[in-house]
Amino acid sequence: MKNIRLTALLLLSPFLGLLADNDYHYTVDIAHINNDKVHVKLTPPDISANETVFMFPAMVPGTYEVYNFGRFIENFKAEGKNGQVITIQKLDNNSYKLSPAGAISEISYDVNDTWDTEIKEKVVFEPGGTNIEDGKAIAMNTHGFFGYFKNMTAANFLIHVIKPEGFYASTGLTGLKSGKTEDDISVFDYHDLVDSPILYCQPDTTTIHIGNSQVLVSAYSPNHIVSSKFIARNLSELLMAQSEYLGGELPVDKYAFLFYFIDKPTLSGMTGALEHSYSSFYVLGEGDTSDIAQEVRDVAAHEFFHIVTPLSIHAEEIGNFDFNNPKMSMHLWLYEGLTEYAAHHVQVKSGLIDYSDFFQVMTDKMENARKNYNDTVPFTMMSKYVLDKYKKEYPNVYEKGALIGMCLDIMLRYYSNGEYGTQELMKDLAKKYGKRKSFKDEDLFNDIEKLTYPEIGTFLRTYVGGNKPLPFKDVFNMVGMTYIDKQVVKKITLGGISVGFNPSTNRLVVASTEKLDDFGKKLKFQEGDELVSFNGRKLTLDNIKEIFSNYFNNAKPKDKLEIEVLRKDKKGNEVMKTLKAKVKPVNVTEYDVIDVNKAATEKQVKARRAWLGIK
Numbered sequence: 001m002k003n004i005r006l007t008a009l010l011l012l013s014p015f016l017g018l019l020a021d022n023d024y025h026y027t028v029d030i031a032h033i034n035n036d037k038v039h040v041k042l043t044p045p046d047i048s049a050n051e052t053v054f055m056f057p058a059m060v061p062g063t064y065e066v067y068n069f070g071r072f073i074e075n076f077k078a079e080g081k082n083g084q085v086i087t088i089q090k091l092d093n094n095s096y097k098l099s100p101a102g103a104i105s106e107i108s109y110d111v112n113d114t115w116d117t118e119i120k121e122k123v124v125f126e127p128g129g130t131n132i133e134d135g136k137a138i139a140m141n142t143h144g145f146f147g148y149f150k151n152m153t154a155a156n157f158l159i160h161v162i163k164p165e166g167f168y169a170s171t172g173l174t175g176l177k178s179g180k181t182e183d184d185i186s187v188f189d190y191h192d193l194v195d196s197p198i199l200y201c202q203p204d205t206t207t208i209h210i211g212n213s214q215v216l217v218s219a220y221s222p223n224h225i226v227s228s229k230f231i232a233r234n235l236s237e238l239l240m241a242q243s244e245y246l247g248g249e250l251p252v253d254k255y256a257f258l259f260y261f262i263d264k265p266t267l268s269g270m271t272g273a274l275e276h277s278y279s280s281f282y283v284l285g286e287g288d289t290s291d292i293a294q295e296v297r298d299v300a301a302h303e304f305f306h307i308v309t310p311l312s313i314h315a316e317e318i319g320n321f322d323f324n325n326p327k328m329s330m331h332l333w334l335y336e337g338l339t340e341y342a343a344h345h346v347q348v349k350s351g352l353i354d355y356s357d358f359f360q361v362m363t364d365k366m367e368n369a370r371k372n373y374n375d376t377v378p379f380t381m382m383s384k385y386v387l388d389k390y391k392k393e394y395p396n397v398y399e400k401g402a403l404i405g406m407c408l409d410i411m412l413r414y415y416s417n418g419e420y421g422t423q424e425l426m427k428d429l430a431k432k433y434g435k436r437k438s439f440k441d442e443d444l445f446n447d448i449e450k451l452t453y454p455e456i457g458t459f460l461r462t463y464v465g466g467n468k469p470l471p472f473k474d475v476f477n478m479v480g481m482t483y484i485d486k487q488v489v490k491k492i493t494l495g496g497i498s499v500g501f502n503p504s505t506n507r508l509v510v511a512s513t514e515k516l517d518d519f520g521k522k523l524k525f526q527e528g529d530e531l532v533s534f535n536g537r538k539l540t541l542d543n544i545k546e547i548f549s550n551y552f553n554n555a556k557p558k559d560k561l562e563i564e565v566l567r568k569d570k571k572g573n574e575v576m577k578t579l580k581a582k583v584k585p586v587n588v589t590e591y592d593v594i595d596v597n598k599a600a601t602e603k604q605v606k607a608r609r610a611w612l613g614i615k
């Protein structure tokens with residue numbers, strides 16, 4: 001056997017040099033970092049054309065923003081075989097025209113990172129950017145490190161990484177061979193490469209097993225405040241619920257949560273995450289762990305659900321994403337909206353949060369959508385032109401987009417007698433399309449209608465493709481609930497003050513009197529007043545909640561109210577004042593009031609139970 005193989009090899013060897021090499025061979029050196037810059041070399045695949053264009057992406061999927069990653073590339077060079085000169089012409093921020101293309105033996109350049117760049121225009125949202133911290137950690141969002149030749153994204157990418165000893169590559173990629181000071185990574189094509197961020201650092205990883213899936217949690221926390229174990233503990237319950245929600249099994253064999261915690265503010269002023277098919281990359285503040293737990297759960301629930309859409313359900317614009325001339329799809333309501341809805345719906349359905357929390361999230365979204373965005377722009381048009389004309393409307397995908405998801409879910413539960421909801425619809429759509437099969441933008445509404453009910457088609461065309469505000473009243477009625485957009489009620493208040501907390505005195509303080517109501521005016525609150533006692537009871541951190549809820553529940557009109565406050569006089573001395581007034585209900589405007597309709601029909605109750613489990 002051995003001999004036979006040897007003979008075959010010997011026979012083949014004279015021809016090996018003639019075989020075409022269609023792979024990209026990259027070498028990146030993160031062991032020798034100079035001034036936050038990493039040196040990258042590329043032996044290109046064979047190119048038959050006379051000239052070619054080498055490009056870095058202008059934009060990548062999921063960011064909905066053109067960042068021009070070529071801006072962070074320096075010292076771009078191309079060497080020719082046998083000393084031939086390669087002419088380089090820089091075409092724009094991202095592209096270099098090279099000729100003669102067939103003679104290129106090596107391309108090399110330095111990558112500067114986006115997280116602490118001098119370039120202050122169009123700051124890259126950190127989860128989609130790059131960070132290079134010598135000896136500490138590398139946020140290797142691959143699109144910031146590796147480019148491609150025009151029209152040649154469908155080739156293998158073989159990446160050789162030279163790394164400091166002890167560094168580990170956390171990634172959702174399966175084609176990784178890890179060594180002591182060198183790694184070899186093999187990726188199917190450029191789309192998969194961009195889809196696969198890598199976090200390089202001293203390892204702090206924990207693996208969770210959910211069904212047959214392996215979930216890697218990797219954390220870089222510069223001051224060792226947050227550990228992967230802590231995050232994994234917080235995520236496993238949620239992931240179990242998400243797996244249940246998706247039908248009992250996670251649709252991926254391997255998934256990686258990559259967490260990069262930071263101990264200073266980001267350049268963009270934002271923190272958050274970016275989703276990929278087999279991983280998500282998080283940039284979050286390394287703050288107090290109790291805050292982080294909820295933040296991590298909320299963001300992770302959203303990012304993880306992106307494995308459904310757009311990753312398995314998407315339009316051609318996303319499936320054949322053009323990195324340098326991106327076209328937008330009309331269906332951000334689906335990719336971001338339904339994902340955001342599912343991230344909260346899964347939590348209430350599995351009992352991780354209660355109903356009032358869920359409705360609070362939904363009514364906050366109603367308020368944000370109403371206050372901050374234009375409701376007369378059809379959502380499909382906003383989505384199509386989100387890179388330019390409707391850029392400012394983009395965050396509404398997390399507000400109105402999620403509400404579209406909620407309406408759709410409720411309607412489906414109603415028309416199907418509880419049997420079918422967005423959970424089932426997403427599964428059916430993922431089956432019909434898939435990771436490598438896109439839909440046509442203009443067909444989606446019809447396709448959904450064919451899978452469901454004519455009323456759903458009408459809803460999508462009227463309220464998502466049209467300019468009508470969402471019909472919350474009719475929709476909530478389907479699940480036996482009442483919805484009132486705005487009502488004025490008489491209520492007992494605390495005078496309409498905004499309350500803050502003074503940690504040095506441990507007292508509540510009147511932070512603002514801007515919205516003082518008639519009762520508050522009678523009490524004569526002033527900004528800066530520190531609350532000392534309430535109807536004779538001294539206020540402490542322990543009893544504040546009890547005292548106030550007792551007041552709101554039991555106070556009656558004309559009851560006496562006395563509040564002692566400490567107030568600074570003109571000289572800055574603190575003086576105790578007693579504010580007195582008789583309790584007087586005032587008019588309060590309430591928005592988005594949702595309640596259970598006790599007279600609901602059996603069909604409505606059935607739909608409600610299927611939707612949320614409420615009886």
Ligand SMILES: [Zn+2]
Pocket residue numbers: 275302303306335336339
């Ligand atoms: Zn998202």
